[in-house]
Amino acid sequence: MRDVAVISWAQSPMVGDAGALNEVELIMPVVQKALADAGLESVQDVDFTCSGSCDYLQGASFAFVSGVDALGAVPPIKESHVEMDAAWALYEAWLKIQMGQADSALVYGFAKSSPGDLPSVLSLQLDPYYLAPLWPDSISLAGLQARAMLDAGVISETDMAEVVVRSRGNARNNANAQLAGDVTIDELLAQPMYVSPLRKHDCCPVSDGASAMVICTVEKARALGHPYAVIKGIDHRIESNNLGARDLTRSVSTEQAAAAAGVAQGPVDIAELHAPFSHQEIILERALGLSEDTRVNLSGGVLAGNLMMAAGLDRIGEVAMRICAGEAGRGVAHATSGACLQQNMVVVLEAE
Amino acid sequence: MSQTSPDVLSQRFELGFTYTRSTGPVVGHFLTALKNKQLVGNRGSDGRVYVPPAEYDPVTAEALQDYVELGDTGIVQSWVWVNEPRAKHLMDKPFAFAQVVIDGADVPMLHMVDAGSESAMSTGMPVKLRWAETTRGHITDIACFEPV
Structure with missing residues (x-):
């Protein structure tokens, strides 16, 4: 395994409505900042x-291609895309x-x-015959999961409110x-x-914006002379698209990814968990086996x-930048995709 | 050359997918049975009964065939109350999305429950399937479930 370093991360303000700005205008500032913070001049300075x-x-189909306009891809660059959260773009x-096909x-x-x-x-990401025609929205599906946990007595409404208090x-x-x-908690429960x-x-807001990150080999990071965080473990797993076939009160795929990424092989100073609903943060803390010593979602x-x-991708960026700033020595970042935490990625990052 | 309106080439265009897709032997079997107002499930490799039937076992990935005919009653395993239906929702009044375990099945199916009010909903409540007025081989042939 080649150690890979995260050397920069830029995120736009998360806003409920970006107004007249289009996607390219959201992407350009963060790409330019991520490259500049990495000490690079343009997209021509990275291999991929x-x-x-x-x-x-x-x-619109193939709408993602217009995003490339934000890069300045002339002369042509080696480029790819995933129809997924950019954490999976980082995985690619x-x-x-x-x-060995790229160093950065x-x-x-x-x-x-x-x-x-x-x-x-x-x-529309659900089973097209059994589920999508019923239009089960993401909030309703997460609510089924929360109800299953409340009924099973594995969380309380106060536990959920506590997550929101800490987040805010x-x-x-x-x-x-x-x-x-x-x-x-009392205000929230009222x-x-x-x-x-x-x-x-209990539900995440709808936000417009973009984020960008530069990664490279540790050798290249040293040559660039910036602080960096090293990806020591990364793994992602998926569960059945049949919600009924899953135990919604836990996250088996997060448990599997955490084991494969080596979360338990050292202390976890900080963790950033991609939990779009309050109860899901509790599922994830348990699936990752985090102790009370871990500071979650700073x-x-x-x-x-x-x-x-x-x-x-932002969760990975948040952990990496805190490690770069010397606020933590070892941290865990988590990314999710699909209904009720169907697919999960776990990344272990460490200071060199 | 005519001095009246210029010739404009035009072509009618309908935005949409101009193909049909087979639903395959398992999903197709289920949907065809729905058209005949019959609920069909199948047995997973661990013996648990899935309805709607699973094409492949979620754990072993084994192709599943062993069909089971089921009745039209079940139990609510989990539910949410949609107080303000969204534009795309199929009901224009408050309703529940619920995981319903059909009697004789083990794995819950997702559908709607027309209960009138949240206070009429509870985990473990019995429900009965309400068929759509016309059935055409879609999941929406099940209009919803209703409290018994």
């Missing part, structure tokens, strides 16, 4: 570029480096989710956050039900701002 986005959000770039890569993810009804759009509080230190502030048993604050997590198709 990979992006994550979803054509369903733009409403990591593989490219493992194969630019990864970016973007989405302007606000023009559509995102929870309904997400129902931590997000006060995150300049890009969409939702931040001081709230109490809020009406949204899609019962979920209250509105950024506020995706309950404070959820850039579709970049939120998973």
Whole structure:
């Protein structure tokens, strides 16, 4: 295995409506900042570029190709795309480096989710015969999961509110956050039900924006002379698309990915968990086997701002930048995709 | 050359997929049975009964065939109350999405429950299938479930 370093990460402000800005205009600033922070002049200075986005959000097939306009890809570059969160674009770039076909890569993810009804759009990723015709939106499906946990007694509504209190509080230190502030458990539990048993604050907001990251071999990172975090383990697993066949109260695929990535092989100082719903953060903490010594979602997590198709990459960026800043020695980042945490990636990052 | 309106080439265009797709032996079997108002499941490698039937076992990936005919009643395993239906939802009044375990099956299926109000919903409640007025071999041949 070649050790791969994360050397820069840039994220746009997470906003509920980016207004007239199009995707290219969202991508350009973060790509330019990620390259500049890495000490690189242009996309021509990396060996490979990979992006994550979803054509369903733009409403046109091959819409992701327009994202390349943000790069300045003349002369032509080696480029790829995943119809997934950009955490999986990072995985493709990591593989490219493992194969010796690249020593450095630019990864970016973007989405302007606000023009559509995102929870309904997400129902189109479900089984096309048994589920999608019923339009089960992402919030309703997460609510089924929360109800299963509440009924089983493995969480309480207070536990869920605690996650939101911590998210909003931590997000006060995150300049890009969409939702931040001081709230109490009592205030949250006094809020009406949204899609019962979920209250509105149990659900991540809809956010527009983009993120970009530069990764490279450790040798190249040293040559560039910047602080960096090293990817020591990375793995992703998926579960059945049949929700009924899964135990929704736990995340088997996260447990498998955590074991393969080596989460338990050292102390976990910080963790960033891609939990779009409050109860899912609790599932993930348990699946990763995190102790009380781990500081979770110091950024506020995706309950404070959820850039579709970049939120998973953002978790990796948040952990990497804190390691670069010397705030942590070893951390875990998690990315998810699909309904009710169907697919999960776990990344272990360490200081050199 | 005519001095009236210029010739404009035009072609009618319908945006859509101009092909049909076979649903295959398992999904097709289920949907055809729905058209005849019959619920069909199948048995997984561990003996558990899936409805709708699974094409492949979620754990072993074995192709599954062993069909089981089922009745039209079941039990709510988990549910959410959709107080404000979204534009795409099939009901225009508050309803529940629920995981329903059909009597004789083991794995729950997702569908809607028309219960009128949230207070009429509870985990473990018995429900009965309501067929659509016309059935055409779609999952929506099941209009919803309703409290018994």
